[in-house]
Amino acid sequence: MSPPLQPIKRQTLTSAVTESLRQRILSGEFQDGQQLRQEALSNEYGVSRVPVREALRQLEAEGLIQIIDHKGALVSTLSLDDVLELLDIRALLESELLRAAIPRQTSADLDAAAATLKEFGVALEKHDVRHWGELNSRFHLALYRAAQRPNTLALIEQLHNKTDRYTRMQILFTHTMERAHEEHNKLLALCRAKATDEAVDFIRYHILSAGHALESYLNEQQARDGA
Amino acid sequence: MSPPLQPIKRQTLTSAVTESLRQRILSGEFQDGQQLRQEALSNEYGVSRVPVREALRQLEAEGLIQIIDHKGALVSTLSLDDVLELLDIRALLESELLRAAIPRQTSADLDAAAATLKEFGVALEKHDVRHWGELNSRFHLALYRAAQRPNTLALIEQLHNKTDRYTRMQILFTHTMERAHEEHNKLLALCRAKATDEAVDFIRYHILSAGHALESYLNEQQARDGA
DNA sequence: TGGCTGCATTTTGGATACAAATGACTGTAT
DNA sequence: ATACAGTCATTTGTATCCAAAATGCAGCCA
Numbered sequence: 001m002s003p004p005l006q007p008i009k010r011q012t013l014t015s016a017v018t019e020s021l022r023q024r025i026l027s028g029e030f031q032d033g034q035q036l037r038q039e040a041l042s043n044e045y046g047v048s049r050v051p052v053r054e055a056l057r058q059l060e061a062e063g064l065i066q067i068i069d070h071k072g073a074l075v076s077t078l079s080l081d082d083v084l085e086l087l088d089i090r091a092l093l094e095s096e097l098l099r100a101a102i103p104r105q106t107s108a109d110l111d112a113a114a115a116t117l118k119e120f121g122v123a124l125e126k127h128d129v130r131h132w133g134e135l136n137s138r139f140h141l142a143l144y145r146a147a148q149r150p151n152t153l154a155l156i157e158q159l160h161n162k163t164d165r166y167t168r169m170q171i172l173f174t175h176t177m178e179r180a181h182e183e184h185n186k187l188l189a190l191c192r193a194k195a196t197d198e199a200v201d202f203i204r205y206h207i208l209s210a211g212h213a214l215e216s217y218l219n220e221q222q223a224r225d226g227a
Numbered sequence: 228m229s230p231p232l233q234p235i236k237r238q239t240l241t242s243a244v245t246e247s248l249r250q251r252i253l254s255g256e257f258q259d260g261q262q263l264r265q266e267a268l269s270n271e272y273g274v275s276r277v278p279v280r281e282a283l284r285q286l287e288a289e290g291l292i293q294i295i296d297h298k299g300a301l302v303s304t305l306s307l308d309d310v311l312e313l314l315d316i317r318a319l320l321e322s323e324l325l326r327a328a329i330p331r332q333t334s335a336d337l338d339a340a341a342a343t344l345k346e347f348g349v350a351l352e353k354h355d356v357r358h359w360g361e362l363n364s365r366f367h368l369a370l371y372r373a374a375q376r377p378n379t380l381a382l383i384e385q386l387h388n389k390t391d392r393y394t395r396m397q398i399l400f401t402h403t404m405e406r407a408h409e410e411h412n413k414l415l416a417l418c419r420a421k422a423t424d425e426a427v428d429f430i431r432y433h434i435l436s437a438g439h440a441l442e443s444y445l446n447e448q449q450a451r452d453g454a
Numbered sequence: 455t456g457g458c459t460g461c462a463t464t465t466t467g468g469a470t471a472c473a474a475a476t477g478a479c480t481g482t483a484t
Numbered sequence: 485a486t487a488c489a490g491t492c493a494t495t496t497g498t499a500t501c502c503a504a505a506a507t508g509c510a511g512c513c514a
Contacts, residue, residue: 012296012467014284038495048469050277053496054284057241061288069239070476070495085378089320096319151312155382239496265466275498280467297466297505457514464507475496484487 013047018055020045025064025075026133028165036065036073063162076162080218083166087211090159093152094140094207095200101147102196110192113142117184124181129172133164139184143191170214180210240274245282247272252291252302253360255392259304263292290389303389307445310393314438317386320379321367321434322427328374329423337419340369344411351408356399360391366411370418397441407437 021041024030036056042049056073059065065073078086116139123131137160144153171177183206190199248268251257263283269276283300286292292300305313343366350358364387371380398404410433417426 014467015296049495050280050468053277054281057281057284058288061285069242071478072495082378085376088376089379089382092319092323093316149312149315151309152316155316241496266464276466277497298507299466455514457512459512460510462507462509465505467502467504469502470500471498472500473496473498476494478491478493480489480491482487482489484485 012051013045014051014054014058017041017045017047017051018058021055021059022062022064022161025059026161026164027130028168030075032075032077032165034075036075038072062158078162078166080215083163083214084211086159086163087167087207090156090163091204091207093156093159094144095204097144097147097149097152097156098191098203099196099200100149101144102191102194102199104146104148105143105191106146109142109146110188112145113139113188113191116142117181117188120181120184124177127177129168129177132171132177133160133168136160136167136180137164143187166214167210170210170217174213174217176213239278240272241278241281241285244268244272244274244278245285248282248286249289249291249388252286253388253391254357255395257302259302259392261302263300263302265299289385305389305393307442310390310441311438313386313390314394314434317383317390318431318434320383320386321371322431324371324374324376324379324383325418325430326423326427327376328371329418329421329426331373331375332370332418333373336369336373337415339372340366340415340418343369344408344415347408347411351404354404356395356404359398359404360387360395363387363394363407364391370414393441394437397437397444401440401444403440 021036030036038049038052038056042052045052056065056067060067060073064076066076067073116135120135120139123129123135137157140160141153141157144156147153171180183202187199187202187206190202248263257263265276265279265283269279272279283292283294287294287300291303293303294300343362347362347366350356350362364384367387368380368384371383374380398407410429414426414429414433417429
């Protein structure tokens, strides 16, 4: 009689605000170092300061913002070294997880990843770099789902949240969105072929090369400024 | 004139409560699944509910507790699979970090680790398993400090926080505190000898064997109950 | 006995108002 | 120009109130 179990998830204001703020930070609407004022946010959302403050605490623990006592919440700013280090961790965890996932990937798993990749193509045509981070994260996570290691998956998602703004910046400035897209296609093909070792090597390269590209871009920029 | 820079770190109540609760959870004072009531905690600390709630949000993001809407905060309960998975991640990250650290470890670094190990010995004699987790964490982190990768270090610390209650349980029930101590001594010796490959292999074994011991203990226990 | 309904209690979620502490800014006096 | 005092905005914390949801229980019915 009733539809097949759609548990209307009632959300608390705190979790709604948390999700919204997280999205807005990830999308780049709030920039590095920008201060998030409790009063302004609570007015904007039409809620009191209580849920806003709880949301900020949660985002701080996730590493997206930084709360300085009596000063406020600042959107986290990562140094190049930080980004490189986080990408190193990602390369380590994601290659290991992909190795566990590939033997267990069903065609349904792969089709799900392919569907995300298709959305990628649409974003690519429209030069929509704004949703790039979310799609990138979804594609990667879709590949790892079959490994059935939820804790590792959650950890990787957090790392994506911390790094995506910077990889997106790299994508934007070095015009390598097409190349990333091609790499994703190749990665999916390797998974379909169950070429585990090749796929693992390739995803390592895929993740680390983003860091290298960012590094050399910043170096060039610095050279220009110095000249 | 003034004493050599002892910056009296003024703490906000929220962060003080957070730290206290974290310690109490790690020490095992609050057990798995136990409910933490806001009112009771705020009375106990003599503060209002606001800083308590913010502390709980932060601890939830760290994975130490779980907040269920309109039900409350429960101390996280990990399944055996969860613990094994987290130890897998630790083995991966810690072996990598140790590899980076050993070439850079100065004798000061090693002495710091040795000092912690000495405290370990005292705790061992007194059968003080309550502080085992903190000492274990401190020893491991001391070994990695020289790698100068703060983000990785913070991540590992979080993983320790999640798993320590369970490894301590294993230590307690299988009476392997001495063995862990010996392994730590051997690990330190390998670091002093700059035997990188051996040390990395050994720390992998050291971390994973805790999981194996826990697994077989639980299996035996289950067999006894079933019989 | 077993299960259900409805009600009261408890606890969490959230709003509002207010007080206190801190940091930033500004103007002034030396 | 530098040091200092005062002002002001913002964060931090408290107290109080109410709403919403979960829990527990008594009583009822089959």
